[in-house]
Amino acid sequence: xxxxxxxxxxxxxxxxxxxxxxxxxxxxxxxxxxxxxxxxxxxxxxxxxxxxxxxxxxxxxxxxxxxxxxxxxxxxxxxxxxxxxxxxxxxxxxxxxxxxxxxxxxxxxxxxxxxxxxxxxxxxxxxxxxxxxxxxxxxxxxxxxxxxxxxxxxxxxxxxxxxxxxxxxxxxxxxxxxxxxxxxxxxxxxxxxxxxxxxxxxxxxxxxxxxxx
Amino acid sequence: xxxxxxxxxxxxxxxxxxxxxxxxxxxxxxxxxxxxxxxxxxxxxxxxxxxxxxxxxxxxxxxxxxxxxxxxxxxxxxxxxxxxxxxxxxxxxxxxxxxxxxxxxxxxxxxxxxxxxxxxxxxxxxxxxxxxxxxxxxxxxxxxxxxxxxxxxxxxxxxxxxxxxxxxxxxxxxxxxxxxxxxxxxxxxxxxxxxxxxxxxxxxxxxxxxxxx
DNA sequence: CTTAGTGCAAACTGTTTGCACAGCC
DNA sequence: GGCTGTGCAAACAGTTTGCACTAAG
Numbered sequence: 022x023x024x025x026x027x028x029x030x031x032x033x034x035x036x037x038x039x040x041x042x043x044x045x046x047x048x049x050x051x052x053x054x055x056x057x058x059x060x061x062x063x064x065x066x067x068x069x070x071x072x073x074x075x076x077x078x079x080x081x082x083x084x085x086x087x088x089x090x091x092x093x094x095x096x097x098x099x100x101x102x103x104x105x106x107x108x109x110x111x112x113x114x115x116x117x118x119x120x121x122x123x124x125x126x127x128x129x130x131x132x133x134x135x136x137x138x139x140x141x142x143x144x145x146x147x148x149x150x151x152x153x154x155x156x157x158x159x160x161x162x163x164x165x166x167x168x169x170x171x172x173x174x175x176x177x178x179x180x181x182x183x184x185x186x187x188x189x190x191x192x193x194x195x196x197x198x199x200x201x202x203x204x205x206x207x208x209x210x211x212x213x214x215x216x217x218x219x220x221x222x223x224x225x226x227x228x229x230x231x232x233x234x
Numbered sequence: 235x236x237x238x239x240x241x242x243x244x245x246x247x248x249x250x251x252x253x254x255x256x257x258x259x260x261x262x263x264x265x266x267x268x269x270x271x272x273x274x275x276x277x278x279x280x281x282x283x284x285x286x287x288x289x290x291x292x293x294x295x296x297x298x299x300x301x302x303x304x305x306x307x308x309x310x311x312x313x314x315x316x317x318x319x320x321x322x323x324x325x326x327x328x329x330x331x332x333x334x335x336x337x338x339x340x341x342x343x344x345x346x347x348x349x350x351x352x353x354x355x356x357x358x359x360x361x362x363x364x365x366x367x368x369x370x371x372x373x374x375x376x377x378x379x380x381x382x383x384x385x386x387x388x389x390x391x392x393x394x395x396x397x398x399x400x401x402x403x404x405x406x407x408x409x410x411x412x413x414x415x416x417x418x419x420x421x422x423x424x425x426x427x428x429x430x431x432x433x434x435x436x437x438x439x440x441x442x443x444x445x446x447x
Numbered sequence: 448c449t450t451a452g453t454g455c456a457a458a459c460t461g462t463t464t465g466c467a468c469a470g471c472c
Numbered sequence: 473g474g475c476t477g478t479g480c481a482a483a484c485a486g487t488t489t490g491c492a493c494t495a496a497g
């Protein structure tokens with residue numbers, strides 16, 4: 022049984038997590054903590070989130086295949102997430118029945134718990150969807166070295182931002198799915214229209230600006 | 235709207251998936267399909283599982299942060315999984331109440347669905363746990379170049395198998411968690427006691443056999 | 448002083464993609 | 473013959489680890 026120390030880093034991580042009520046991923050939290058402790062490393066954030074969730078100080082939410090998210094509300098609530106932008110919100114399950122574990126249905130398992138996730142489209146994405154209208158069929162219009170519609174959208178989004186964006190940010194700004202974005206990013210990098218100053222962050226190049234001008 | 239072809243590979247994948255009722259990961263399915271089509275690639279398995287689940291021929295289960303698993307039973311059931319060995323079983327929710335979506339609780343979301351997962355310890359892991367007894371504290375006993383208890387367990391498990399194993403197989407055979415296994419594998423590889431003939435598969439070396447002799 | 452924790456780089460795991468080629472319809 | 477699908481290698485995304493050093497108690 023080793024004892025834990027409250028380091029400055031750990032304190033800031035916890036404090037930053039409690040500051041607002043969304044459910045940041047390790048990555049997002051890292052970005053926020055880095056503003057206060059510029060020298061902190063992503064590995065430290067991961068390690069601390071793991072430790073804090075082991076000791077029960079916070080909750081780790083392992084929703085549906087994507088990256089883990091972290092939550093400091095320890096009461097027994099469940100989550101709803103947007104299948105488009107992957108935002109996560111709380112659902113107060115006090116109202117709904119506390120999903121009883123099925124009686125003899127547990128197949129020999131010693132049941133430790135139950136997780137209920139709702140999913141759908143968040144308010145923002147519903148709005149975006151209405152605006153969207155027709156959905157083009159991927160690479161239909163992409164000539165040999167020209168930009169297709171999706172790529173143009175991505176470039177436009179990057180042009181508006183004056184700092185490097187993650188693919189999720191771009192997805193949120195373009196009504197594309199994150200998967201489509203990162204797919205386009207690859208082609209755009211190859212064409213020299215997009216640069217990646219840091220891991221998983223992208224920005225438009227001067228060439229890219231010319232291309233959409 | 236592009237049309238799909240039923241290739242031989244796709245057929246075998248589907249057929250192999252339907253053969254038994256567990257919920258293989260892409261990796262496991264790949265291993266099984268490879269016995270029939272030795273030249274198939276993992277990418278093809280992934281691509282087909284994605285396509286089949288998009289068309290609704292199979293279900294993709296995205297449980298809790300770990301790798302995706304696939305299921306050909308299309309009726310509306312839920313799952314229970316083992317937090318130790320990550321085995322997944324079906325739960326027939328006909329008996330339990332069909333978790334009603336909370337009335338005004340949906341926070342503006344357009345709710346598309348709901349997933350209920352139970353988790354706990356599967357029958358096998360319950361047995362193993364009883365056998366385990368004391369749990370050593372990681373690297374307490376690991377001298378500079380000697381084997382610790384976990385490493386010895388991993389090597390013994392590998393010695394018993396006459397083909398390369400994945401870390402999950404080892405975990406299942408040792409009552410260690412997969413995470414602990416892969417951690418130990420790394421050290422064991424460095425010591426030359428374990429080799430990795432293919433990605434994510436491991437086997438014991440002659441040196442390794444000597445070490446536990 | 449002891450030992451938990453940090454920063455960094457590099458590895459690992461699961462998954463996806465680009466490309467040239469193969470083969471279904 | 474055109475287009476979907478394949479195999480391969482390489483990239484990607486998220487996470488974890490080893491190592492030498494720092495700092496909490």
